[in-house]
Amino acid sequence: MLGSGGREHALSWKLAQSPSLTKLYAAPGNPGIAEEAEVVSLDATDHDAVVAFCREHGIALVVIGPEAPLVDGLADSLNAVDIPVFGPSKAAAQLEGSKGFTKDLCAQADIPTGAYVRVHSLDLAVAALDGFKAPYVLKADGLAAGKGVVIAKDRTEAQAALADMFGGGFGQAGAQVVIEEFLEGEEASFFALTDGKTVLPFGTAQDHKQVGEGDTGPNTGGMGAYSPAPVLTPELQSRAMDELVRPTVAAMAGRSTPYSGVLYAGLMLTEDGPKLIEYNCRFGDPECQVLMMRFTGDLAAVMLACAKGELAGADADFADETALTVVMAAKGYPGTPEKGGAIALNDAEAEGAKVFHAGTREQDGALIANGGRVLNVTATGANVTQAKARAYAAVDKVDFPTGFCRRDIGWKEVAREGN
Numbered sequence: 001m002l003g004s005g006g007r008e009h010a011l012s013w014k015l016a017q018s019p020s021l022t023k024l025y026a027a028p029g030n031p032g033i034a035e036e037a038e039v040v041s042l043d044a045t046d047h048d049a050v051v052a053f054c055r056e057h058g059i060a061l062v063v064i065g066p067e068a069p070l071v072d073g074l075a076d077s078l079n080a081v082d083i084p085v086f087g088p089s090k091a092a093a094q095l096e097g098s099k100g101f102t103k104d105l106c107a108q109a110d111i112p113t114g115a116y117v118r119v120h121s122l123d124l125a126v127a128a129l130d131g132f133k134a135p136y137v138l139k140a141d142g143l144a145a146g147k148g149v150v151i152a153k154d155r156t157e158a159q160a161a162l163a164d165m166f167g168g169g170f171g172q173a174g175a176q177v178v179i180e181e182f183l184e185g186e187e188a189s190f191f192a193l194t195d196g197k198t199v200l201p202f203g204t205a206q207d208h209k210q211v212g213e214g215d216t217g218p219n220t221g222g223m224g225a226y227s228p229a230p231v232l233t234p235e236l237q238s239r240a241m242d243e244l245v246r247p248t249v250a251a252m253a254g255r256s257t258p259y260s261g262v263l264y265a266g267l268m269l270t271e272d273g274p275k276l277i278e279y280n281c282r283f284g285d286p287e288c289q290v291l292m293m294r295f296t297g298d299l300a301a302v303m304l305a306c307a308k309g310e311l312a313g314a315d316a317d318f319a320d321e322t323a324l325t326v327v328m329a330a331k332g333y334p335g336t337p338e339k340g341g342a343i344a345l346n347d348a349e350a351e352g353a354k355v356f357h358a359g360t361r362e363q364d365g366a367l368i369a370n371g372g373r374v375l376n377v378t379a380t381g382a383n384v385t386q387a388k389a390r391a392y393a394a395v396d397k398v399d400f401p402t403g404f405c406r407r408d409i410g411w412k413e414v415a416r417e418g419n
Contacts, residue, residue: 001026001037002044002074003065006327006358006376007285010292011065011299012036013356018300025057031367032357044069047077054083061086061304067143067282070261071097084307088281091257095248096281099139099178106276109251111244113276114181114268122166126159128179134158137180139278140165142173149219151182183268183275186412188229189287190240190265190274193302194249195311196258200302201241202316203294204229205287206413211334213408220334221373224409226324226384227290230416231269240267240274248279260306286325289356289376293323324387324410325378326395327358328403333372341369341402353379353394374403384413 001012001024009032015024016036026033027042027050042050044064054062062078064070064087073090087093094101100118105111114137119125129136136158140148148170152158165174191202207225211217232240244265252259264280264287283291292299296317305311330337337359345367348355356378359371377395381387388410395405 001033001063001065002042002050002069004028004030004033005066005285006356006373007283007288008065009033009036009356009358010289010376011063011283013354014292014295014299015063018298020298020304021300025059030357031360031362032355044074045072047074050074051077051081051083054078055081059083061300061307063087063303065282067093067096067280070281071143084304086303086307087261088259089257092252092259093281095252095259095263095279097143099141099278100176102276102279103178103180105248105251109247111247111276112273114183116178116180119177119179120175122162125162125166125177125179129155129158132179132181135182137182138162138165139178139180140170140173141176141178142170144170144173148173183270183277185268185270186231187277188232188267188269189284190232190237190245190267191283191287191291192241192245192263192265193306193311193316194259194261194263195306195309196249196253196260197309198311198314199241199246199249200311200314200316201237202262203227203291203318204232204237205284205290206231207284207287208406208409211406213406214411218334220329222284222286223327223329223406224325225284225287225290226322226387226410226413227287227294228318228322230413232267236269236274240265244274244276260309285358286327286373286376289325289378290323293354293378293380294318294321319380321380321382322384322387323378323380324384324391325356325376326391326405326409327373328375328377328395328398328400328405329373330359330369330371331402331404337369337372338402339369339371341400343367343369343374343403344399346397346399348377348394348397350397351379351390351393353377353390355394355398369400369402374400383417384410385417385419388414
């Protein structure tokens, strides 16, 4: 397992339960992952070192958690020496690595998405605003840790955001920008596993991107999530598979860049049906945490089937219960987080909850904050209302004075449930 966040802790926790697993290593890991795997020191950007470790230890499967190593082509380096990898090639990972690449593919394969333009300079971007109505959706083309999207309420705000993007506010990710049509509806996340040919649905979720309660404030990497997402009805899931995911997998195969791994579709549920907002080439974070709380199968086996092109006939079994996770972040996030704050988990997991470590480290035997999103406090229940109550009961047991969280995760679904 390569990675060190809450997503990787959730994957490690579930992999450790796999009947087919014999030994699990994680790099670089975190204190939570260290409870599930043997943590080793490896730099995912050093492909030769990763390959050498895998050869020395007879690794049968490498699971790449975050997007950056995938976009960097680590899967290619491992596949080149016949080491199975769960995760797409560099060429296929462009589905996340370049917003413009994905929009172009959608246009060519007739995949439902919003109208768009790709622009390479500030002057062209400002001029392109004439073709859109407010609010304006502005996206840095490259990887921006989930923070490269701005919804500008008017032209003045849009021009300022574009100036920031082209001025280096998002680093190289903002060297190109995609301007999109604003889609009306409710957002939901749909996941599928694929080996490049077979496509297997792998759950739904809804997350909360904005830092403030009531979905206010700047976008973050995600402040909480729940699964399943009832708004993604069986009919809408079927449409997402038939109109978006399968055509995408077919289009990638047709380009001789087959996609293997998890394909995470961010959807807008419009009056005309599901439309693609964006693809991610890895599990969402914190959506992965709630998916893993519900998944009941052998994760190592299904991931290996993906990696080896043997997904046909595989199943993905999930518990009927709902899982909900609350992100506890360090003060200052999503700006500059306050690191070093002491954390005491106490008995937060006593009532069946699970605390996934996202940005923690140990110092002199104590647990401290070491990132923006620090903990994912997760619980299950018969519905969102019950799962939410149990998750916040666990949150209230955690002693994290320099941390904060939203108190309304799942609020829309709680209202729909009549609570």
